[in-house]
Amino acid sequence: MTVSLAEIRRxxxxxxxxxxxxRVVLDxxxxxxxxxxxxxxxDGTLRWGELRREVEGISEKMLASTLRQLExxxxxxxxxxxxxxxxxxxxxxxxxxxxxxxxxxxxxWVAANAGDVLKAxxxxxxx
Amino acid sequence: MTVSLAEIRRxxxxxxxxxxxxRVVLDxxxxxxxxxxxxxxxDGTLRWGELRREVEGISEKMLASTLRQLExxxxxxxxxxxxxxxxxxxxxxxxxxxxxxxxxxxxxWVAANAGDVLKAxxxxxxx
DNA sequence: TGGGTACCTTACCAAGAAGTGGGTACCTTC
DNA sequence: GAAGGTACCCACTTCTTGGTAAGGTACCCA
Numbered sequence: 030m031t032v033s034l035a036e037i038r039r040x041x042x043x044x045x046x047x048x049x050x051x052r053v054v055l056d057x058x059x060x061x062x063x064x065x066x067x068x069x070x071x072d073g074t075l076r077w078g079e080l081r082r083e084v085e086g087i088s089e090k091m092l093a094s095t096l097r098q099l100e101x102x103x104x105x106x107x108x109x110x111x112x113x114x115x116x117x118x119x120x121x122x123x124x125x126x127x128x129x130x131x132x133x134x135x136x137x138w139v140a141a142n143a144g145d146v147l148k149a150x151x152x153x154x155x156x
Numbered sequence: 157m158t159v160s161l162a163e164i165r166r167x168x169x170x171x172x173x174x175x176x177x178x179r180v181v182l183d184x185x186x187x188x189x190x191x192x193x194x195x196x197x198x199d200g201t202l203r204w205g206e207l208r209r210e211v212e213g214i215s216e217k218m219l220a221s222t223l224r225q226l227e228x229x230x231x232x233x234x235x236x237x238x239x240x241x242x243x244x245x246x247x248x249x250x251x252x253x254x255x256x257x258x259x260x261x262x263x264x265w266v267a268a269n270a271g272d273v274l275k276a277x278x279x280x281x282x283x
Numbered sequence: 284t285g286g287g288t289a290c291c292t293t294a295c296c297a298a299g300a301a302g303t304g305g306g307t308a309c310c311t312t313c
Numbered sequence: 314g315a316a317g318g319t320a321c322c323c324a325c326t327t328c329t330t331g332g333t334a335a336g337g338t339a340c341c342c343a
Contacts, residue, residue, distance in 0.1 A: 031260045033198040041267040045192060047213040052192075054270040055263075059186040061300085065172060065179075071160040077320055086174040088302055093321065103276035113310050114319045124269070131262040133158045136182075138258045140168040142251075143181040149230035188330085204290055215332055220291060240340045241289045 057102055058128065062087055062095045067104065067121070068136060071129050074120040104128060184229055185255065189214055189222045194231065194248070195263060198256050201247040231255060 031037060038044060044051045057063055062084070069075060069083040081092060096119060099105040104125035110116040121129060158164060165171060171178045184190055189211070196202060196210040208219060223246060226232040231252035237243040248256065 030257075031264050032257070033200075033260075034195045034263075035199050037260070037264050037267050041264075044267040044270075045195065045263075049270075050274045051267050051270040054266050054273050055191060056188060057273075058266070059188075059191060061183060061186075064182060064186060068161045068172065072162050073160075078318090089321075090303090090323090091301060094301095101277050102273050104273075109320090115309080115321085117320065124273075127269075128262075128265065130157075130159070131265045133160075133164070135255075135258040135262060136161075136172075137158050137164050137168075138255065139181050139185070140164050140171040140178055142254075143171075143176075143178040146181050146184075146229050146231075146251075147177045149228065205288095216291070217293090217333090218331060221331095236290090241287095242291090242339080244290065 054102070057098055058104070058132075060095070062091050063099065064132070064136075066092070066095050066099065067125065067129055067132070070105065070119060070121045070125070071133065074118050076119070077117055080119060099125075181229070184225055185231070185259075187222070189218050190226065191259070191263070193219070193222050193226065194252065194256060194259070197232065197246060197248050197252070198260065201245050203246070204244050207246060226252075 034045070043049070045055075046052075058067070065084045065087070066080065069080060072083075075083060077092075080096075081087065081089070084092065087095075096105060096107070100107055103122055106120055106122050106125075108118045108120075110118075161172070170176070172182075173179075185194065192211045192214070193207065196207060199210075202210060204219075207223075208214065208216070211219065214222075223232060223234070227234055230249055233247055233249050235245045235247075237245075
């Protein structure tokens with residue numbers, strides 16, 4: 030198993046330096062709403078309205094721009110059905126599923142340990 | 157293996173909802189500089205000046221505040237030696253290593269695939 | 284006396300992220 | 314004919330993030 034940045038650089042070169050594409054992609058998928066939208070889509074295909082409800086607190090503006098970004102990056106596929114009323118579905122692409130396979134263990138750990146982490150915050154006076 | 161948000165919620169409850177601690181912790185570790193600092197520390201203990209060089213482009217202000225946050229969260233330990241000139245060392249705690257164990261596969265995937273992702277961006281007209 | 288090193292902190296300000304509120308188009312139902 | 318559902322887009326404002334620059338300490342060297 031990979032245990033250090035040096036190890037990654039041995040196979041992928043000088044990644045995560047200034048201006049490196051890896052930093053840009055990192056910013057996209059690690060963004061506040063990006064993670065939550067991707068996470069919601071691990072449950073399967075969702076419509077616009079379902080996503081709004083699933084990702085609590087997101088504004089329509091941010092949902093739209095986050096989806097556009099994820100779509101442009103090839104993580105999410107948008108399918109619109111020319112019906113009335115309009116129906117649009119969003120789902121993870123193969124690339125998106127590959128990504129989430131790696132992100133879910135991290136997210137799972139956060140879900141299980143967030144309480145303890147914030148307790149540490151309180152002790153450190155950063156509540 | 158975990159494959160969906162629903163699965164995580166089955167064991168951890170209604171996580172990642174609005175105001176949930178999990179969202180706060182996510183914001184800390186998924187922040188622009190947070191990831192890069194944690195990543196740098198997977199190579200071992202580093203001094204202030206070494207971190208500045210390792211995390212290319214970070215300002216002293218952001219390095220300081222990022223380190224304070226990670227320290228408060230219990231991911232990073234700071235050890236200062238009362239010498240002249242002063243020496244301060246930063247390293248991952250056990251919790252930090254646990255976290256990075258889960259983050260490294262994700263980061264590794266990004267390192268290997270960032271090129272393709274940005275190529276998709278160009279085609280989509282989001283260069 | 285002046286500079287150099289290492290590790291920061293503070294004050295100020297600009298850019299970008301994100302919230303708010305409105306509008307659009309189309310059809311259905313009341 | 315008015316209201317409502319679906320999936321947005323745009324303008325305006327606010328708030329957060331992050332950069333710059335300056336200073337601060339505590340010592341050593343010349």
